[in-house]
Amino acid sequence: MKNILLLIGLTVIIATGCDDKPEVDKKKEALKNAQSELKALSTQISSLEKEISVLDPDFGKKEIKKTLITAFNAEKKYFEHKVEVRGSVESRKNVTVSPEIAGKIKSILVKEGQKVQKGQTLLTIDASIIRNNIKELKTSMELSKTVYERQANLWKRNIGTEIQYLQSKNNYESLEGKLATLNSQLDQAIIKAPFSGSIDQVMAKEGEIAQPGMPLFRVVNPEDVYIKSDVSERFIGVFKSGDKVDVHFPSQDQTIVSTITSVGQVINSQNRTFEIQVDVPSGFSSIRPNQVVVLQLKDYTNEEAITVPTMVILKGSYVFSIVKEGSELVAKKAHIETGISYNNATEILTGINPGQKIANKGVRDLAEGVLVSLNSNN
Numbered sequence: 001m002k003n004i005l006l007l008i009g010l011t012v013i014i015a016t017g018c019d020d021k022p023e024v025d026k027k028k029e030a031l032k033n034a035q036s037e038l039k040a041l042s043t044q045i046s047s048l049e050k051e052i053s054v055l056d057p058d059f060g061k062k063e064i065k066k067t068l069i070t071a072f073n074a075e076k077k078y079f080e081h082k083v084e085v086r087g088s089v090e091s092r093k094n095v096t097v098s099p100e101i102a103g104k105i106k107s108i109l110v111k112e113g114q115k116v117q118k119g120q121t122l123l124t125i126d127a128s129i130i131r132n133n134i135k136e137l138k139t140s141m142e143l144s145k146t147v148y149e150r151q152a153n154l155w156k157r158n159i160g161t162e163i164q165y166l167q168s169k170n171n172y173e174s175l176e177g178k179l180a181t182l183n184s185q186l187d188q189a190i191i192k193a194p195f196s197g198s199i200d201q202v203m204a205k206e207g208e209i210a211q212p213g214m215p216l217f218r219v220v221n222p223e224d225v226y227i228k229s230d231v232s233e234r235f236i237g238v239f240k241s242g243d244k245v246d247v248h249f250p251s252q253d254q255t256i257v258s259t260i261t262s263v264g265q266v267i268n269s270q271n272r273t274f275e276i277q278v279d280v281p282s283g284f285s286s287i288r289p290n291q292v293v294v295l296q297l298k299d300y301t302n303e304e305a306i307t308v309p310t311m312v313i314l315k316g317s318y319v320f321s322i323v324k325e326g327s328e329l330v331a332k333k334a335h336i337e338t339g340i341s342y343n344n345a346t347e348i349l350t351g352i353n354p355g356q357k358i359a360n361k362g363v364r365d366l367a368e369g370v371l372v373s374l375n376s377n378n
Contacts, residue, residue, distance in 0.1 A: 066373040067331075069362035071322050074352050079305035081342040082246070082296045087229030087278070091289040093195050093221035099125060099210045100188045110217070112202050116193040122217055125210055127189035134182045141175045148172040197221035225280050225287065226261065229295050230273035238299050239263055245278050246296035249287065256284060300340055306352055307345045312363050313338065319352070320359040320366045322374075329373065331359060331366040 103125035110122050151168040154160045201218040210216065227247060231239070241260050248255045264275035278295065280287065312319050313336070321334040336351030352358065359366060366372070 066371045067362060067365050068375055069322075069331075069366070069372050070360045070375045071357045072360055074306050074308070074348075074356045074358055075354050076304040076306055079302045079307050079340075079342075079345070079347055080298055081300040081340045083235070083299050085229050085231055085295050085297065087227045087293045087295050089225055089280070089287050089289050089291040089293060090228045091220060091222070091225045093197055093219075093224045094200075094289050095194060095219055096215045097122065097191060097194065097217040097219055098213050098215055099191060100212055101125065101185055102209065102211050103127060103189060105204055105206050105208055105210050108202065108204055108206055110199050110202070112199050114199045116197065116199060116219070118193055118196045120193045121190055122193055122199075123191040123204055125189040125191070127186050130182055130186050130189065134179065134186065137175060137179050137182060141172070141179060144168070144172040144175050191216060193219055195219070195221055220289065222288065223282075225289060227258070227278040227280060227293055227295070229276055229278070229293075230268065230271065231276055231297070233267050233272045233274060235297075235299060236274070239276060239297055243298065247278060247280075248294040248296070250292065250294060252286060254286075256281060302339075302347065305339075306348045306354065308348060308352070308358055309360065310341050310344050310346045312358065312360055313346060314363070320363055321352075322357040322359055322372060328371050331368065331370045331372050333368055334358075 106124045106126045108123050110116060110120075116122065148168040148171070151160065151165045155162065155165040197219050198221075199217055200220040202216075203218075204210070204216040239260055241263055243260045245258050245260055246255055247258050258278050258281060260276055261279045262275075262277040267274050308319060314320075316338070318333045318335045320331045322329050323332050324330075334351050334356070337349040339347030339349045341347070359372070361375070
């Protein structure tokens with residue numbers, strides 16, 4: 001084309017350079033010569049194209065642009081949905097030990113972090129007054145017992161009155177009861193471990209006055225723990241005892257599989273939830289009461305679901321199906337009805353059949369009828 005334009009320009013220049021003819025005739029003659037040259041060049045170009053096409057069959061073919069994508073075949077497979085709820089670690093043996101009687105704290109026999117056995121003495125309260133009362137009572141009991149025994153012997157021989165016998169008996173038995181009460185109070189002056197575990201906290205101090213209900217120790221058994229969580233009432237009937245649960249401990253970044261041991265039957269009127277309890281497997285001891293956990297509870301399953309990656313669903317209503325037309329692959333819209341989404345996958349209820357090829361990576365570059373080519377690394 002550049003050669004043609006150059007030729008036309010030279011012809012015009014030559015024509016304008018001649019002063020023998022009028023200006024318009026010169027230009028007409030120059031145009032006629034240029035047209036003749038152009039026709040000759042066109043004929044030459046056409047001839048060369050035909051000769052090249054014989055030697056190179058692909059020469060001159062129009063290149064069709066195709067969109068490179070990846071695709072997968074839809075198939076039926078297991079699909080599940082899980083709901084996450086927060087819970088906390090609870091202990092069945094996490095108690096505050098308090099005295100039942102008042103008195104001065106005489107000795108503290110344990111310290112924080114110490115392991116203790118059930119019935120082991122933790123603290124003693126000064127019970128000298130009780131002991132003195134017991135000593136006095138025992139002296140009175142000896143006399144009362146003697147009087148009772150003698151009165152009983154006399155009564156057997158019909159000596160004395162029945163009233164005297166009954167009074168002596170009643171006096172002796174009354175003193176026995178008082179002695180038993182004092183011995184119980186003496187026993188309460190010795191604070192013992194209610195179960196085997198460890199001393200989590202010591203609140204008592206030697207020399208201070210203990211009062212009933214006053215916290216002295218916190219005793220914990222970290223092995224007897226469970227997980228408690230409040231679940232929305234919309235899940236009534238969904239979960240049951242024995243269901244598997246994924247339990248994640250954020251502080252340790254650790255997940256274990258456990259089971260539901262209890263499902264509450266009462267709805268909390270304040271937050272509209274019911275309680276579930278989850279077992280903590282034996283041997284898993286690296287947790288503490290009141291620790292926060294995240295439970296993943298399975299609330300839906302489908303054994304034969306067709307699912308697609310959520311990102312391939314466009315405008316929430318269609319995906320691109322890849323179909324073969326002749327020798328080419330073409331993108332076609334497949335309008336769908338979706339179900340539940342979980343873990344970046346969405347359940348397809350209608351619109352896709354097993355074996356159907358669905359566009360994946362590169363799907364957002366597609367349009368209806370676009371030619372595609374599949375990535376060989378798909």
